[in-house]
Amino acid sequence: MDPAHIDFIPPATRSALQSFLARTRSTLSLTEAIAAAVELWIAQQTAAARLSQRGYQWKQLFLPDTTTLRMTYKEMTFYAKVVDDEIIFRGHAVSPSQMANKVAGDGRNAWRDLWLLLPNERNWVNAAALRAQLARRLDQQPLSPAEAITEAARAMNTTLNAAMLLIQHVDHQSTTIVERRLPKNRREYDLMEDVH
Incomplete structure (x- = not known):
């Protein structure tokens, strides 16, 4: 690669790197120095990520x-x-x-x-x-889709349980009221005579 065509590096950085390579009499070309810098950066980021997992x-x-x-x-x-x-x-x-x-x-x-x-x-x-x-x-933090579904299912379950209890209560109340009104459960003096 021609150093003049390395346009992904800002001109000031490219110039500083060229000056550094010349001053230190490095045998690396501009392209080789950039490749080495990128490889070093990748290695450092990988090591940092590995270290950040410890604790x-x-x-x-x-x-x-x-x-x-x-x-x-x-x-x-x-x-x-x-x-x-x-x-x-x-x-x-x-x-x-x-x-x-x-x-x-x-x-x-x-x-x-x-x-x-x-x-x-x-x-x-x-x-x-x-x-x-x-x-x-x-x-x-917003709920993830799985957490949202779980919460919705939990709310529906609670609602259904409450509805079932309410239905059982109403059923019990209606059964006991009907039973109280049946003639077999009435006392004899509670019955009114039919007047014609």
């Missing part, structure tokens, strides 16, 4: 690999880190609850006590607040 699942909250956990107790701060699929605190794998209880004793609420610094974030966030934020987001 610790804490109930409904997923803590990606490299998430830092922090707890402050009696003016001391304690840290743990998500490594692969575990939370490592003082060299041992623990659950969030175990970390909170090791720091401050039994009966601690890890959701309330732990703060999280997620990968590529700059601000710490309380675990309970993050869980609530996730719950709000999930509540706002």
Whole structure:
């Protein structure tokens, strides 16, 4: 490919790459350097995707690999880190609850006590607040077609059950009223004589 016909790269980027290759006396052609850069980018994205799948699942909250956990107790701060699929605190794998209880004793609420610094974030966030934020987001998501059908079927089932109960109640009421009016169930003095 003729370097002059590489028009998918902005001219300033192409010029910077040509200058860099000349300055470093690289043996790569412009096309080879672009191909190497694209291959490197693909490899990095693949590795990042693989890494992003690792982490610790804490109930409904997923803590990606490299998430830092922090707890402050009696003016001391304690840290743990998500490594692969575990939370490592003082060299041992623990659950969030175990970390909170090791720091401050039994009966601690890890959701309330732990703060999280997620990968590529700059601000710490309380675990309970993050869980609530996730719950709000999930509540706002529209139902998938399968979930919508399931919800409709559940509503229809509830409605049909209520209708059946109502029918049974009306049937029972009408049967008992009819039975009360039958002559065999009446007392003799309740009967009125026919007057001609």
